Amino acid sequence: MNTMSGQPWSVETMAVVAGRPPHEAGAPVSPAIELTSTYRSWEPFGGTDAGVYTRMNNANWRDLEAAVGALEGGTALCFASGMGAGAALFDLVPAGGRVVMADSCYGSMLSLAGQLSTAGRFSLTLVDISDTDAVVAELPGADWLIMESPTNPLLQVADLPALCEAARAAGAKVAVDNTFATPLLQNPLALGASVVMHSGTKYLAGHSDVVLGVLVAADEALLQQLRSYRGLHGAILGPMEAWLALRGLRTLAVRVERQQATAGVLAKRLHEHPAISLVRYPGLASDPGHERARAQMRGFGAMLSIELAGGVHAADELVQGVRLWVPATSLGGVESLIERRRRIPGEPETVPKNLVRLSVGLESVDDLWADLEQALDGLGQ
Numbered sequence: 001m002n003t004m005s006g007q008p009w010s011v012e013t014m015a016v017v018a019g020r021p022p023h024e025a026g027a028p029v030s031p032a033i034e035l036t037s038t039y040r041s042w043e044p045f046g047g048t049d050a051g052v053y054t055r056m057n058n059a060n061w062r063d064l065e066a067a068v069g070a071l072e073g074g075t076a077l078c079f080a081s082g083m084g085a086g087a088a089l090f091d092l093v094p095a096g097g098r099v100v101m102a103d104s105c106y107g108s109m110l111s112l113a114g115q116l117s118t119a120g121r122f123s124l125t126l127v128d129i130s131d132t133d134a135v136v137a138e139l140p141g142a143d144w145l146i147m148e149s150p151t152n153p154l155l156q157v158a159d160l161p162a163l164c165e166a167a168r169a170a171g172a173k174v175a176v177d178n179t180f181a182t183p184l185l186q187n188p189l190a191l192g193a194s195v196v197m198h199s200g201t202k203y204l205a206g207h208s209d210v211v212l213g214v215l216v217a218a219d220e221a222l223l224q225q226l227r228s229y230r231g232l233h234g235a236i237l238g239p240m241e242a243w244l245a246l247r248g249l250r251t252l253a254v255r256v257e258r259q260q261a262t263a264g265v266l267a268k269r270l271h272e273h274p275a276i277s278l279v280r281y282p283g284l285a286s287d288p289g290h291e292r293a294r295a296q297m298r299g300f301g302a303m304l305s306i307e308l309a310g311g312v313h314a315a316d317e318l319v320q321g322v323r324l325w326v327p328a329t330s331l332g333g334v335e336s337l338i339e340r341r342r343r344i345p346g347e348p349e350t351v352p353k354n355l356v357r358l359s360v361g362l363e364s365v366d367d368l369w370a371d372l373e374q375a376l377d378g379l380g381q
């Protein structure tokens with residue numbers, strides 16, 4: 001439960017009510033898009049104050065941040081992209097520090113961490129995040145543990161409470177990319193993390209029409225450092241994008257509930273199809289992450305990955321053979337997307353070459369299945 005005005009409200013309700021204009025006569029129900037680069041001001045300013053200069057703060061950020069912060073149980077800061085948020089996150093690592101990171105994190109996060117470590121900014125240890133003992137063994141001397149759960153695109157589930165606890169005992173802070181789970185299904189701050197990251201491009205905005213990132217934290221010192229980074233590096237989110245993201249966020253609960261219900265049905269059907277050698281979806285009882293996901297999530301999400309028995313060729317043929325599923329990268333929108341991940345240069349080698357990632361949208365489950373089935377049945381013909 002989150003609270004606003006002393007009311008105990010659920011995540012579903014907060015997605016609708018948080019970040020609205022004030023509850024007073026004449027106030028608009030939906031916020032305006034405030035297109036201004038600067039504001040009238042004459043007081044000395046501290047750089048983060050409202051209404052001074054749009055690079056430092058603006059009304060549309062405040063609305064969006066109020067809503068995402070309420071959903072994740074902390075204070076949110078928006079960035080120009082998920083990777084913009086990721087770059088700010090790495091900036092929190094002390095110079096010469098040590099980062100322990102999941103080897104199955106999103107590929108560009110791994111590439112950036114690799115570049116920073118090669119440049120001598122910090123040392124980097126990559127771990128299999130599903131192997132709790134192996135991760136815990138690497139924590140002594142670490143400054144940060146950076147992970148995703150479920151991971152993109154392997155759908156591995158980390159034991160978040162155990163890892164946060166072990167990191168705290170070792171004096172390390174924890175960041176969790178919650179893009180796949182969304183705040184509807186999982187709240188890493190409540191499980192012990194210091195920072196939550198989102199590619200807001202995905203489920204938060206939800207309509208494949210805007211790119212943004214968000215970091216959420218409760219610790220004021222971390223937030224100050226992140227605000228300073230954002231203001232000084234200057235690659236900020238535009239007010240229009242913030243407005244679009246908040247508009248999309250209003251329907252987060254209904255979208256994710258429907259998408260994950262469809263994903264659950266598709267996962268079972270795919271699991272039984274002879275052309276598929278493996279379905280990776282934490283909602284399947286046979287999935288290695290199933291019990292952990294049940295314990296720490298409020299659902300299993302709407303992302304799934306499949307491996308084709310016919311290898312890379314079959315995977316490419318499947319993506320070319322569908323008509324309703326959209327062959328495109330990204331995820332979390334209303335339309336279902338499909339892609340073979342290793343076609344992307346720099347995708348980690350931990351990702352099998354025959355893996356196809358599916359982002360389940362809002363189309364009818366029967367239409368989505370019929371399309372997949374005809375493409376799978378036609379493989380090799």
Ligand SMILES: Cc1ncc(COP(=O)(O)O)c(C=O)c1O
Nearest residue numbers: 081082083106152179199201212
């Ligand atoms: C889990 C995850 N984190 C971060 C990112 C980066 O986000 P963006 O593309 O908004 O920069 C992505 C993008 O696909 C992602 O899937």
